[in-house]
Amino acid sequence: MSQAQQAADIAFDHVGVTYPNGFVGLDDITLRIGGGEMVAVVGLSGAGKSTLVRTINGLVPISSGQITVGDVGLKGLRGKGLRTVRSEIGMIFQSFNLAKRTTVINNVLMGRLYHTPAWRALLAAWKRDDVELAMQALERVEIVHKAYAKASELSGGQQQRVAIARSLAQRPRVILADEPTASLDPPTSHVVMRDLQRINADLGITVVVNLHFLDLARRYGQRLLGLREGRLVFDGPGADADEGVFESIYGRSLTAEDMLPGHQQAAV
Amino acid sequence: MTTFPIAVPPPGDAPGIATRHPDEHRPWPHKPRTWPRALVIAAVICALTAWSAIAIQFDPATLIRNAHNASRTLVQLFQPDYTFIPDTAGALLETVQMAVIGTAVSVALALPISFLASRVTNPSTVVLGVARFIMNVIRSIPDLLYAAVFVTVIGTGAISGVFALVLFDLGIMVKLISEALDGLDRGGQEAALASGATWLKADRIAMLPEVAPSYISQTIYVFELNIRASTVIGLVGAGGLGMLIDKVRTFYQYHYLSTIILEVLVIILALELLSSASRKRLLI
Numbered sequence: 001m002s003q004a005q006q007a008a009d010i011a012f013d014h015v016g017v018t019y020p021n022g023f024v025g026l027d028d029i030t031l032r033i034g035g036g037e038m039v040a041v042v043g044l045s046g047a048g049k050s051t052l053v054r055t056i057n058g059l060v061p062i063s064s065g066q067i068t069v070g071d072v073g074l075k076g077l078r079g080k081g082l083r084t085v086r087s088e089i090g091m092i093f094q095s096f097n098l099a100k101r102t103t104v105i106n107n108v109l110m111g112r113l114y115h116t117p118a119w120r121a122l123l124a125a126w127k128r129d130d131v132e133l134a135m136q137a138l139e140r141v142e143i144v145h146k147a148y149a150k151a152s153e154l155s156g157g158q159q160q161r162v163a164i165a166r167s168l169a170q171r172p173r174v175i176l177a178d179e180p181t182a183s184l185d186p187p188t189s190h191v192v193m194r195d196l197q198r199i200n201a202d203l204g205i206t207v208v209v210n211l212h213f214l215d216l217a218r219r220y221g222q223r224l225l226g227l228r229e230g231r232l233v234f235d236g237p238g239a240d241a242d243e244g245v246f247e248s249i250y251g252r253s254l255t256a257e258d259m260l261p262g263h264q265q266a267a268v
Numbered sequence: 269m270t271t272f273p274i275a276v277p278p279p280g281d282a283p284g285i286a287t288r289h290p291d292e293h294r295p296w297p298h299k300p301r302t303w304p305r306a307l308v309i310a311a312v313i314c315a316l317t318a319w320s321a322i323a324i325q326f327d328p329a330t331l332i333r334n335a336h337n338a339s340r341t342l343v344q345l346f347q348p349d350y351t352f353i354p355d356t357a358g359a360l361l362e363t364v365q366m367a368v369i370g371t372a373v374s375v376a377l378a379l380p381i382s383f384l385a386s387r388v389t390n391p392s393t394v395v396l397g398v399a400r401f402i403m404n405v406i407r408s409i410p411d412l413l414y415a416a417v418f419v420t421v422i423g424t425g426a427i428s429g430v431f432a433l434v435l436f437d438l439g440i441m442v443k444l445i446s447e448a449l450d451g452l453d454r455g456g457q458e459a460a461l462a463s464g465a466t467w468l469k470a471d472r473i474a475m476l477p478e479v480a481p482s483y484i485s486q487t488i489y490v491f492e493l494n495i496r497a498s499t500v501i502g503l504v505g506a507g508g509l510g511m512l513i514d515k516v517r518t519f520y521q522y523h524y525l526s527t528i529i530l531e532v533l534v535i536i537l538a539l540e541l542l543s544s545a546s547r548k549r550l551l552i
Binding site for chain 1: 453455456457458459460461462463464465466468469470472473474475477478480481
């Protein structure tokens, strides 16, 4: 598959997010993610991991500051402009977010909706090129033989790979992953993380993934972002993240619960 | 590992519930008192029932006073005249045809309107409010009233009946399907929107397949309703079996009336069997 598009730079400039109920999701975040990086975001639940990832495609609107993806500013962006930015950013969710009662290939083709005219979408008359692209995306995650199976018939790991294929079908410059392994068992978690790693390495797509388990984050994130109460408290290579760093992120020392259980079974 | 002798209670202690030191005693929460409220509600319901019965002069004795008359009618009703069946064929067919057309038109219209009337598939609160308001008005009018209005406006016959059925079904269908949409998992839709799709495209591709089984199932239900309804709306002249019922009733031909009632019963039962069988197949 030719993913010729250049990966985007993502820049956060004093970004703040305050939810309607007054909860501060992000507090004055400034950082830059270069094209082709693989970044893992860690922190306690409620620390703003999800918020950070979801501001990049505008699923969560920012209250202050500015985010630029490529050369487009997201603040206040709506309608066609926002959809154009989103079309270049794939997203993978904790609960897979597939339409479970339709086929795998239809789910992957969803990634082509931005480029599909409304009349074609209404008739589900997909372009031949888009079907080809979707099949290639399924092949990349080694699940193309399931193309015409119903999504609900697949296992959790297979469903997540369909979701990865859907994001690949977008020909994205960035892939965001919001706790992609939280609904998966440890061996499957590694399969999915390796898929993401390969996509990053082979296609040069920027990957921003937030992870609950520190060992996964340290292993797969070349760069680690640590969030605590909406603030960025660590930004550096995963290897530099020692005990002290984790204490600053988690406010306590490391325990077994912060590690993926039994991950050595699935060691590479 | 230390083992605890849970099977043998320490001497002097009652078995079962662990003993607590008297100083540790805290009162358990009190069960809230609910009986005064229950009493008030029961009294209100009784009062309403009594008031209604007095207002409409409900008197079970009427049934006994008219027993002679009633028994004669009942005897006739219990002797259906099966030779009448061929004469009902035309009206019966018309009832089924009305039900088919009414169902087809109404479910086709109901699908897009349901997407407008669900909070989950329509982001515009204004359009949502307008769609829901119009549908509430349509649904608040009973089928018989629609039939009476169309018979007055268009004239007697099946076409008035079809219009009445369409509006009646539309109200039910949109209510059921938009509520089914409200309860769906929105994961696919969220993903489609996150990839730059418009709401229209996301709803079509991610939400329609999810709501399809309940759409088909409710279509069968509405068809069932239509068979029932089209026997009733005929009473005001809107075609089908109902018109025939009205005729034989006017001439006190109770042998015929019971034949028609039996026919309807058989059709409804057959439809029930058919629909429950197809629903089972649908929802595997």
